[in-house]
Amino acid sequence: MNEEKKEPFPEVPGLELRYTLEEDAPHLKAWLEEPGVLEGFPMADPREIDDSVRHWISFSKYKSSLTAKMDGEPVGLATLCLMPYRKIAHQCLVSIVVSEKARGKGVGTILLNNLIHLAKNSFGIEVLYLEVYEGNRAVSLYHRFGFKECGFQKHFMKEDGEYIGKIVMERVL
Numbered sequence: 001m002n003e004e005k006k007e008p009f010p011e012v013p014g015l016e017l018r019y020t021l022e023e024d025a026p027h028l029k030a031w032l033e034e035p036g037v038l039e040g041f042p043m044a045d046p047r048e049i050d051d052s053v054r055h056w057i058s059f060s061k062y063k064s065s066l067t068a069k070m071d072g073e074p075v076g077l078a079t080l081c082l083m084p085y086r087k088i089a090h091q092c093l094v095s096i097v098v099s100e101k102a103r104g105k106g107v108g109t110i111l112l113n114n115l116i117h118l119a120k121n122s123f124g125i126e127v128l129y130l131e132v133y134e135g136n137r138a139v140s141l142y143h144r145f146g147f148k149e150c151g152f153q154k155h156f157m158k159e160d161g162e163y164i165g166k167i168v169m170e171r172v173l
Contacts, residue, residue: 020065
């Protein structure tokens, strides 16, 4: 499945997308602090979360990040982490997070579909890749969008003495 989904917006009442703004940072931070969310991310404490939020939000100045709003309130964010070097500018890392209350409602699907469109049509990106940790339920979403597993790092993350593997997935656009 190397084509974008034809339906840009599945039925999600009250959902709209816009480019991410710096003012979205507190929402992103709150989502990352929700119980269980950090199991899917490498951050471990408030300082690391703050650093990550600054990094994600920094891409808003390039309009390479989208925020989903449901009934006027931000509920998800997806970012193309653009590469600064010419030799690798044809690819970019995808980061996505959806608030707990909006999960399972199609928000991630809409964000990813529109992010793929943005990558291809606004930035000329040829390859998207993402990193997801073992056990993350979003893997099925990525497979539905044509992402293929292209690497695995068994000892990537260590938490409470336990290793968690990282799956690298890519999609050629």
